Amino acid sequence: NAGVMQNPRHLVRRRGQEARLRCSPMKGHSHVYWYRQLPEEGLKFMVYLQKENIIDESGMPKERFSAEFPKEGPSILRIQQVVRGDSAAYFCASSPNSGAGETQYFGPGTRLLVL
Amino acid sequence: AQTVTQSQPEMSVQEAETVTLSCTYDTSESDYYLFWYKQPPSRQMILVIRQEAYKQQNATENRFSVNFQKAAKSFSLKISDSQLGDAAMYFCAYRGLWGNTPLVFGKGTRLSVIA
Numbered sequence: 001n002a003g004v005m006q007n008p009r010h011l012v013r014r015r016g017q018e019a020r021l022r023c024s025p026m027k028g029h030s031h032v033y034w035y036r037q038l039p040e041e042g043l044k045f046m047v048y049l050q051k052e053n054i055i056d057e058s059g060m061p062k063e064r065f066s067a068e069f070p071k072e073g074p075s076i077l078r079i080q081q082v083v084r085g086d087s088a089a090y091f092c093a094s095s096p097n098s099g100a101g102e103t104q105y106f107g108p109g110t111r112l113l114v115l
Numbered sequence: 116a117q118t119v120t121q122s123q124p125e126m127s128v129q130e131a132e133t134v135t136l137s138c139t140y141d142t143s144e145s146d147y148y149l150f151w152y153k154q155p156p157s158r159q160m161i162l163v164i165r166q167e168a169y170k171q172q173n174a175t176e177n178r179f180s181v182n183f184q185k186a187a188k189s190f191s192l193k194i195s196d197s198q199l200g201d202a203a204m205y206f207c208a209y210r211g212l213w214g215n216t217p218l219v220f221g222k223g224t225r226l227s228v229i230a
Contacts (some may be wrong), residue, residue, distance in 0.1 A: 033123075033217060033218075034215070035217075035218075040223045041220075041222055041223075042119075042220035042221045042223050043160070043206070045219070048217060056217070059217070072128075089158060091162075093218075103162055103165070104218060106152075106159065106160035108158065108159050109158050109159075110222070111158075
């Protein structure tokens, strides 16, 4: 059973460009969480999605950031008009259910560098 | 809002010795889950151990054990017989029991293992 997959692993963008980060959850997992890790910081929650639904986006910046998890295909985190402050590692995690005790399995992360 | 505090930015331990990493948290909830994640240089997030707050018995996983003090809101991680492969960032995390609550992470402790 393949783990959570994220691509690309590294992404370089110039200011003003768009960044698209993809996450394929583990097989059988329908719950996806996105976290952001700034340098020397812990992970901060961004958004929680189930198939075709955004359940909680309380950690998402109000502008430029969006996320989706379509019926088919990976979850996408989209950052429009990137700025240098968006440089971070973005982690996706998945779980089979939404229970608090459910282990969230993390992907390897996407390192975004904005020049 | 819940917060997680790791007061030791860096720790070091001699190989084969024991080390304890500290974590405190703040919550008004009575039931919740606590986790320790390891992040090696590869940046992959790996679950080390978890504790259900309603269980008084401290969780153990091989060389890893926790000291859970619910009244003090303390959740320390003890690593016995430290190995070179234990060198990593360690993150303490909290998750509430109810609703679609995300993981709340501390800032991490960087553990070095000295041969």
